Amino acid sequence: MLVTLVALLSSATVAQAEQGAASQPPELNRLVYAELLRSDVRAQKITILTQVIGFTEADDAAFWPT
Numbered sequence: 400m401l402v403t404l405v406a407l408l409s410s411a412t413v414a415q416a417e418q419g420a421a422s423q424p425p426e427l428n429r430l431v432y433a434e435l436l437r438s439d440v441r442a443q444k445i446t447i448l449t450q451v452i453g454f455t456e457a458d459d460a461a462f463w464p465t
Contacts, residue, residue, distance in 0.1 A: 445463060449463075
């Protein structure tokens with residue numbers, strides 16, 4: 400499941416990186432892509448961890464303080 404989620408995030412960020420960095424050198428394109436992927440994972444970390452660990456609602460509330 401995590402692999403699928405990362406693959407989906409990767410494909411979305413690749414499209415964004417290609418649009419914004421089409422005229423940049425290949426090395427810079429990779430850096431832009433990596434940063435986009437990191438930001439996507441950071442934004443979705445609670446969802447990713449909750450799904451991978453398989454929390455119940457009670458576990459989720461105890462683990463992720465609000």
